Amino acid sequence: MAVSVEIKGLQELQREQERIIKELAGAPMLEAMRDSTLTVQRYARQNAPWDTGRLRASILPDVQSEGKVIMGIVGSNVEYAPYQEFGTGAYAMYPTAKSARMSGGIRPRLYLTNALKTAEPAIIKRFERAVTEVIR
Secondary structure, eight states, rough: OOOOOOOOOHHHHHHHHHHHHHHHHSSHHHHHHHHHHHHEEEHHHHHOOOOOSSHHHOOOOEEEETTTTTEEEOOOOOOHHHHHHHHHHHHHOTTTOOOHHOOOOOOOOOOHHHHHHHHHHHHHHHHHHHHHHHHH
């Protein structure tokens, strides 16, 4: 007994898969990354310590695309930004230690870390919409 199978539309399916893979590094994903970095920027500016406002104003988003890789960056070029994020002195090494409180230094503010955590649900939803757009 011989069984014969015929698959129709395989070439069309392969072309559609190739299009989807190409678009996953294309405009919809770039837009999702831009939107996501703007969301993180907004929360980071809200969270950042404020004295003169220089740190908050310096927090900027950037999106870079190289081949199939899309990278979103939110940060500051202010020289003291990492010290505000991660702390200094004993705080940088032992953020919860009692000795850190006694020895001075700047307590970590985690304004960028917390901004990303807060923005995470919105970022996931935004990329879900982008992937849905690509698949349609």
